[in-house]
């Protein structure tokens with residue numbers, strides 16, 4: 001079947017053969033596509049599609065539990081991942097999230113993903129190579145709780161994602177991997193609240209801020225041809241034919257029709273299915289709650305690491321981070337600074353002084369409360 | 376603004392262009408949009424004032440109106456006012472206390488002060504004990520009355536008047552509390568937190584990100600962004616496979632939020648055609664809040680309105696062109712140099728806008744896009760007919776709607792058509808409701824152009840909840856801000872005839888636009904008018920009316936700016952500041 005696909009345009013269809021399964025069409029994105037087989041076994045239609053991380057997630061070979069689109073999307077946005085981002089991930093697992101990350105960081109960014117299970121690491125590396133992602137995604141086989149994210153990556157990452165049984169053991173290492181010069185983000189994904197609590201405590205103790213936990217679930221709505229039973233039809237079942245009988249009965253040549261009508265009038269001769277069918281009214285296609293909805297995937301915990309706000313040797317870090325900047329401030333200022341060190345132009349300072357003297361701004365008469373309430 | 380114009384203006388002003396400021400990404404910069412979180416719970420997105428050197432290069436407005444005046448003093452109600460200049464150079468994520476009256480001073484809040492109200496800092500074991508009621512200090516004997524506090528309101532005001540810091544004030548309140556010592560450790564932390572909220576005026580300055588801006592709008596201004604919750608926004612980007620280098624169409628009635636989201640993902644090598652159903656300007660206030668470099672926006676964003684698409688490229692460009700003779704007036708030597716430069720700048724800006732609209736139109740006519748996102752108040756069926764065919768075959772789309780029933784007929788039509796093609800029975804075949812034919816729409820291109828084919832169709836919504844996580848006290852937050860968002864219809868476009876190699880027929884939109892172009896030409900001949908639909912475009916550039924109209928247009932844009940608005944509605948400054 002794969003041979004038939006070569007040379008076909010994306011978006012065209014081919015007959016699927018019995019026994020073939022869609023979703024294994026792998027290869028470079030331009031070179032090959034993904035076949036999406038119709039539901040009919042033994043020869044539905046297959047469509048030739050560009051591969052995408054979303055299609056990969058629903059068709060990849062499972063080696064572990066994986067992340068799905070709702071969590072993937074939310075984490076990616078929470079971690080502020082963009083073209084050019086350097087992202088650290090562990091564990092790689094089945095590579096579901098890794099593929100999406102590799103897509104989003106693009107050719108100018110990089111994904112460093114860590115997996116301590118040798119075979120999984122190897123298979124993930126093979127997949128990245130087959131999918132043309134080898135230049136932007138690197139898999140390392142390593143226990144990150146024990147050994148961290150390598151010396152090479154110290155201070156390099158814009159974001160870290162942890163999908164591990166004991167994420168709190170990796171948070172110190174994650175902090176080492178994050179770029180200390182800019183605000184960076186971390187996310188952790190755990191199914192149990194007990195794991196989340198330990199993670200949150202570790203995050204706090206290690207100087208992360210804005211620690212927040214979410215849960216997000218997709219609710220698919222299925223389209224069904226819905227119909228409902230009509231109360232009126234049910235009550236009147238079998239009586240509507242009376243009028244027809246009277247009409248047909250006048251014409252005695254129509255014995256056959258009369259017999260049929262009489263049969264309908266005789267409730268002892270109709271089946272329950274027949275009544276059910278004949279008393280339905282169609283509502284047309286309707287959306288109903290799909291059955292595929294999951295009750296829970298995992299809790300998502302997010303946090304930010306700000307330069308100078310680490311609990312450990314905060315002052316030193318802040319000094320380093322501030323060096324070269326236009327302003328210097330004290331990180332944990334038990335002694336408040338005398339002057340605001342921001343570089344203020346003369347006019348700005350004058351304005352500040354004027355405002356300090358109590359002249360309210362004429363240009364903004366509405367209070368923030370009023371402004372917010374207007375929405 | 377062209378660099379030549381800038382250089383000329385700088386030369387005229389007698390100042391050399393400033394050396395580029397060293398990038399310090401952990402601190403707030405001049406001209407940057409930032410998110411402010413105040414201890415009173417409110418939140419603002421504001422643009423920090425430009426650097427004075429930068430201002431002198433901006434030639435469209437007199438210098439003094441930018442550096443002087445109240446335009447960068449933000450009034451925050453009971454919180455007092457805030458001079459935005461004070462925020463420049465502050466560290467992102469730090470908490471600063473505001474001391475003094477008026478604009479006051481901002482000093483970093485001691486970490487000990489932050490910590491003592493941190494509910495996490497309560498020992499896990501203790502907290503769990505407390506929850507079990509096994510602690511020595513439980514709340515059974517606690518009677519909070521007015522007499523449980525030694526300090527009177529007057530005492531507190533007096534202390535404040537003496538200028539004591541918030542931390543000292545709270546120490547005094549704790550010392551004056553007769554019940555504090557009897558509280559559990561957890562309740563003590565909560566007590567301090569409450570007092571801090573009342574007596575500490577703190578401000579946190581955050582770098583804007585797609586996430587925090589989306590959340591800001593969702594919680595503070597949901598109606599401006601069609602109630603799109605951040606999780607739903609994030610899914611649109613996935614389902615539409617928005618990626619670096621992609622060409623994306625976005626129909627956006629969400630103040631530019633979705634356009635901004637797409638821009639942030641296509642990077643420097645992609646392209647976003649951002650359209651809205653507004654008439655004059657797309658009204659994409661959110662786009663600038665993400666601080667994308669101006670030259671990158673110039674390269675990667677083509678914004679226009681649906682209305683402007685219906686004009687031919689030549690019409691868009693000739694619209695509002697200088698009338699003959701107007702040029703002489705611009706050179707009028709009697710005018711102050713700044714005013715001349717200002718008019719040139721406005722004319723330049725308008726020209727840029729027109730070129731952008733024309734380019735957006737041409738780009739759409741080319742089709743073959745990688746991604747489509749619709750988040751606008753439009754009929755989904757029309758959006759599918761007119762916009763999905765702009766996608767290259769096998770490329771995905773995501774259509775947002777606040778109601779699922781608005782999406783259902785579109786999905787049903789696409790699915791029935793697809794099942795018929797594949798020779799599969801539709802589950803709801805022959806189940807059409809009786810009034811299915813009754814279609815209020817007139818039969819025109821949007822209803823008669825063929826429905827494109829699509830597979831992998833799905834309608835879904837998303838359930839998201841935030842949790843309080845504290846040792847022994849974890850639970851979902853009680854008041855989740857607005858559980859409501861909306862629904863997504865997602866799918867993948869396939870070939871119109873998936874069995875043949877025939878080239879794709881022209882898309883419905885392309886047919887519609889070329890037809891309307893012809894009609895507009897005729898309409899213009901009939902009326903002798905140079906404007907369309909009575910929506911008057913800007914009068915001639917270069918005349919005094921031209922300038923004032925354009926300035927008010929710029930002001931209208933700036934009013935939409937999240938915060939700069941508060942600071943700048945009265946100042947023409949904003950117009951310059953907001954220019955992109």
Ligand SMILES: C[S@@+](CC[C@H](N)C(=O)[O-])C[C@H]1O[C@@H](n2cnc3c(N)ncnc32)[C@H](O)[C@@H]1O
Nearest residue numbers: 066067091093094095096097115116143144145
């Ligand atoms: C649930 S899976 C990750 C699934 C992945 N997020 C996806 O979407 O496909 C967790 C993985 O973490 C790996 N792992 C567990 N502890 C680890 C450690 N200390 N260092 C590296 N990998 C680890 C496991 O072998 C497993 O493959």
